[in-house]
Amino acid sequence: MLRDTTSKVVLFGGIAIILLGAMMPNWIVNQLMFGFSRALAILGLLVLWRTGLVSFGHAFYFGLGAYTVAIVDIQLGVTDVFIRLLGGAMIAGFAGFVIGFIMRNYRDIFFAMLNTAISMVLYGIIVKTESLGSTDGFAISLPTIFGIAPETKYPLFVIITMIAMISALAVNFYLKTTVGRLTTPIRDNEIRVEYLGFSVAHAIHLKYTISAVLAGGAGALMAMSLGQVDPDSMINWTVSGELVFITILSGPGNVIAPFIGSLVFEVLRTYAFELAPQAWQLIVGATFLTIIFFLPGGIWSLIAKLGRKNS
Amino acid sequence: MTRAAPIIEIRDLLKTFGAVVAAKDINIDISRGEIVGIIGANGAGKTCFVNMVTGYLSPTSGSITFEGVELVGKGPREVTHAGISRSFQVSQVFHSMTVAENLRIALAIAENRGVNALRIMESDALEAKCNDVLKRYKLEDYRDMTVSVLSQGIRKLLDIAMAVVSEPRILLLDEPTSGISVEEKFDFMDVVMGALKEDNVTVLFVEHDMEIVERYVSRVLAFYQGEIIADMSPDKALADDKVQEFVIGKRH
Numbered sequence: 001m002l003r004d005t006t007s008k009v010v011l012f013g014g015i016a017i018i019l020l021g022a023m024m025p026n027w028i029v030n031q032l033m034f035g036f037s038r039a040l041a042i043l044g045l046l047v048l049w050r051t052g053l054v055s056f057g058h059a060f061y062f063g064l065g066a067y068t069v070a071i072v073d074i075q076l077g078v079t080d081v082f083i084r085l086l087g088g089a090m091i092a093g094f095a096g097f098v099i100g101f102i103m104r105n106y107r108d109i110f111f112a113m114l115n116t117a118i119s120m121v122l123y124g125i126i127v128k129t130e131s132l133g134s135t136d137g138f139a140i141s142l143p144t145i146f147g148i149a150p151e152t153k154y155p156l157f158v159i160i161t162m163i164a165m166i167s168a169l170a171v172n173f174y175l176k177t178t179v180g181r182l183t184t185p186i187r188d189n190e191i192r193v194e195y196l197g198f199s200v201a202h203a204i205h206l207k208y209t210i211s212a213v214l215a216g217g218a219g220a221l222m223a224m225s226l227g228q229v230d231p232d233s234m235i236n237w238t239v240s241g242e243l244v245f246i247t248i249l250s251g252p253g254n255v256i257a258p259f260i261g262s263l264v265f266e267v268l269r270t271y272a273f274e275l276a277p278q279a280w281q282l283i284v285g286a287t288f289l290t291i292i293f294f295l296p297g298g299i300w301s302l303i304a305k306l307g308r309k310n311s
Numbered sequence: 312m313t314r315a316a317p318i319i320e321i322r323d324l325l326k327t328f329g330a331v332v333a334a335k336d337i338n339i340d341i342s343r344g345e346i347v348g349i350i351g352a353n354g355a356g357k358t359c360f361v362n363m364v365t366g367y368l369s370p371t372s373g374s375i376t377f378e379g380v381e382l383v384g385k386g387p388r389e390v391t392h393a394g395i396s397r398s399f400q401v402s403q404v405f406h407s408m409t410v411a412e413n414l415r416i417a418l419a420i421a422e423n424r425g426v427n428a429l430r431i432m433e434s435d436a437l438e439a440k441c442n443d444v445l446k447r448y449k450l451e452d453y454r455d456m457t458v459s460v461l462s463q464g465i466r467k468l469l470d471i472a473m474a475v476v477s478e479p480r481i482l483l484l485d486e487p488t489s490g491i492s493v494e495e496k497f498d499f500m501d502v503v504m505g506a507l508k509e510d511n512v513t514v515l516f517v518e519h520d521m522e523i524v525e526r527y528v529s530r531v532l533a534f535y536q537g538e539i540i541a542d543m544s545p546d547k548a549l550a551d552d553k554v555q556e557f558v559i560g561k562r563h
Binding site: 173174176177178179180181182184185187188189191192193194195196197198199 | 365386387388391392396397399403404405406407408416417419420421423424427428429430431432433473474477
């Protein structure tokens with residue numbers, strides 16, 4: 001598994017970030033936690049994007065993961081970080097598996113917008129339901145780790161980074177399997193894939209479920225990092241748009257790309273807001289256009305190009 | 312002529328699209344190892360027949376029995392699993408991938424079905440098989456070239472090579488030489504038929520070029536308005552009055 005460069009970079013890069021995190025100020029640790037949490041959802045969108053599928057509704061799974069954390073905290077008093085994470089990822093994964101039976105039959109704009117529609121149904125239900133926090137959402141208690149309540153956020157940062165590493169390694173492995181390689185082939189020619197003897201519907205269903213599990217895990221980690229959930233920052237269509245934006249910013253070239261893209265987005269948004277609080281979207285939008293015009297393969301294509309030049 | 316036990320038996324095949332009858336009264340047996348040419352004018356029902364046998368279209372009625380298994384109602388994937396593969400009139404390959412990548416994915420799918428699809432694709436054995444197919448189909452020079460930049464002939468070769476990696480017992484080729492220049496067509500067919508002969512595959516191919524039919528097939532099925540009007544050896548078929556009139560287009 002560690003024979004390829006990507007796995008080595010993920011492993012050693014992750015360890016280096018964990019060690020450096022101990023020396024970093026809190027605001028950087030926070031940015032890294034938000035970035036790595038969100039990157040899990042991008043990792044799932046990368047798998048779909050490589051297959052030619054763009055979802056404008058993955059905030060559904062992101063929100064499902066986040067709200068699962070809030071509900072198990074408030075209703076059941078579960079504070080353990082791993083149980084919360086597992087709960088969020090599994091609920092989202094199950095939902096993804098069920099909805100996948102519908103989604104695997106759609107492509108292009110229909111796939112994208114059907115996902116949006118489903119996410120907006122959940123958004124509507126939450127906004128209108130008092131017991132689900134309505135527009136205010138919920139505050140979440142600080143997570144515990146095996147019964148111990150950490151005094152700082154650093155232990156949570158370590159866990160998020162390790163989950164990010166494991167997820168990146170797992171997706172990297174998946175992308176090397178036969179079904180994992182069925183991304184470009186499905187995008188290029190579904191008929192041929194069927195005539196080679198593989199079900200396109202099954203392959204897409206699996207990819208969709210994987211993306212839902214990752215988005216659910218991302219939402220759960222984000223909820224614990226932020227300490228709160230609310231529909232506008234977790235399930236609204238703007239969150240789905242943000243995830244697609246970061247996916248394009250990152251590029252589909254490598255499983256490391258979502259982590260870089262997600263961190264770049266965090267920094268970009270933070271500084272854009274500081275620089276122009278009333279027009280920060282203008283800066284983010286201009287960056288998006290620049291990426292589309294000059295780096296259609298995303299930030300990763302630039303890194304890959306530089307890597308090739310230096311080798 | 313006594314034929315061996317049929318590998319595929321087709322009975323009373325009918326296909327209609329509303330009022331249009333695309334295929335009717337199709338009754339044929341094909342023996343293992345036969346090379347069958349399917350001829351007919353445009354719209355005669357040749358491709359419709361190929362599509363029904365390979366699960367792309369479901370017949371309105373009738374049966375297709377392959378090695379004792381009923382194929383009607385099965386889709387392309389199940390038909391491939393049963394042991395029938397096909398190539399297409401317009402080559403169906405993965406255009407943004409290289410020739411070797413196309414073959415690797417075809418080989419990996421053929422070898423890793425079901426839960427085995429979660430196995431890592433790269434292996435020395437897979438690479439060796441890929442090299443073997445590249446060699447047999449004379450694709451070595453194009454190995455690392457992206458399919459989208461290749462000529463129609465090379466794409467067709469790749470399309471056929473991808474169809475045979477699952478080691479089918481029957482291969483259906485839909486107009487293998489269409490889009491290939493007159494100068495290249497015999498070389499192309501020599502490569503294809505040479506490679507297929509090694510595998511002892513039963514071949515059915517749709518063809519408009521009578522020179523190709525004469526040279527490569529052992530039996531001809533001539534279609535006209537969805538029906539088989541001749542089922543005989545190529546020399547007899549090409550001399551047959553009905554074939555002359557309705558397929559070749561020479562009036563008496």
